């Protein structure tokens with residue numbers, strides 16, 4: 001603007017013949033001043049960015065975590081923990097040892113997002129990480145990919161530590177984040193070119209790799225359109241294509257098929273199956289049980305940051321969902337009580353799973369009653385109880401998931417129930433300094449037995465419960 005204005009004034013002076021008043025655009029107060037300021041700003045900004053990247057300003061505090069078994073762990077989860085901690089997973093592509101993350105936020109207080117996660121993923125495995133919203137899946141991914149710092153524990157990808165060799169880890173992984181990290185103005189072609197260069201793919205191979213990725217994800221027709229104009233499904237495809245660039249040996253896909261149409265979804269599933277066949281490994285999060293059934297060789301369900309069950313799909317169904325689900329739909333809600341009474345009398349072992357306006361659902365173990373008995377008893381009362389229709393099905397992965405999902409506590413609910421977590425007024429802050437600190441809600445439940453002597457420094461062998469107690473007294477220093 002200043003150059004243009006100066007040019008305009010110069011033209012005027014030239015017209016009236018006052019050539020001595022004309023100024024060069026490079027004079028200090030016209031452009032040079034701005035250029036110098038921008039140069040300094042550029043260097044300072046770059047320096048600050050580098051310092052932030054390497055956590056120069058604030059080193060995340062880490063907690064030593066004991067390798068003791070956790071009492072209420074499920075048997076499969078406990079076995080996996082033992083396998084990992086005793087070195088049985090040393091040859092796995094991914095080894096996670098007691099990975100823990102505590103977030104500290106002004107509004108919510110401290111949140112234990114991931115709690116002592118232990119798991120190993122073998123070569124050629126597609127491992128599914130399931131859980132309701134807020135269970136801690138994305139946080140786990142972020143820690144493994146270096147997006148977030150870890151509060152405790154360690155993980156190895158391809159034998160490289162995420163704490164000490166993050167660069168090597170990042171070179172061997174592909175990551176499709178939950179929210180598309182795309183530049184709206186760049187086209188698919190430009191995105192892929194950018195990532196092939198970041199991945200260090202030789203210039204001569206760039207064109208071939210980009211073409212391969214575009215074709216593999218069926219994005220060729222959108223190659224030259226800006227990503228900002230893509231549909232949700234196509235954005236996911238592009239994010240997945242970016243994750244596959246450079247033939248990474250380990251791939252993290254965070255809800256990759258969200259928003260994709262059924263055809264595109266199946267296409268991606270086939271692609272994932274092809275990847276596994278090449279001996280590479282994959283960790284996947286999804287809210288689609290159908291997807292997990294189609295892809296996952298093993299899966300785990302996460303609740304409140306902890307693994308609640310782990311194993312192959314068939315194993316989980318056998319352990320947690322064995323039996324039948326009987327769904328009864330009534331003509332009117334008046335008969336619901338009658339149906340409940342009928343079940344209590346005839347199938348006393350049946351567990352009431354759901355009860356709605358005109359619908360009830362019961363679960364029955366298959367060894368408790370045969371299918372023939374179920375049908376014969378139901379047929380006798382269809383008309384008497386005013387049953388519109390009923391169905392008997394084997395329990396699905398959905399049922400298993402819903403059972404666990406019910407156990408997830410909602411942080412927001414806790415937050416509302418605990419007014420001490422809300423933002424305090426300045427006066428309250430001053431008063432709180434005079435009061436002894438209380439344990440925040442999220443961690444209070446876990447601080448079951450407070451250690452008698454918190455000062456004990458047992459060379460890093462402090463138990464996790466003690467560590468949590470310490471944590472509660474040490475609010476300000478946590479990252």
Ligand SMILES: Nc1ncnc2c1ncn2[C@@H]1O[C@H](COP(=O)(O)OP(=O)(O)OP(=O)(O)O)[C@@H](O)[C@H]1O
Nearest residue numbers: 103105111113131132133134135136137138139411
């Ligand atoms: N940056 C953050 N600061 C504070 N709390 C956070 C932050 N990120 C996540 N959380 C909290 O950590 C917990 C786990 O969140 P996370 O995003 O890992 O869940 P998720 O299982 O991936 O859920 P979704 O299925 O919705 O993606 C939640 O309670 C969430 O509120």
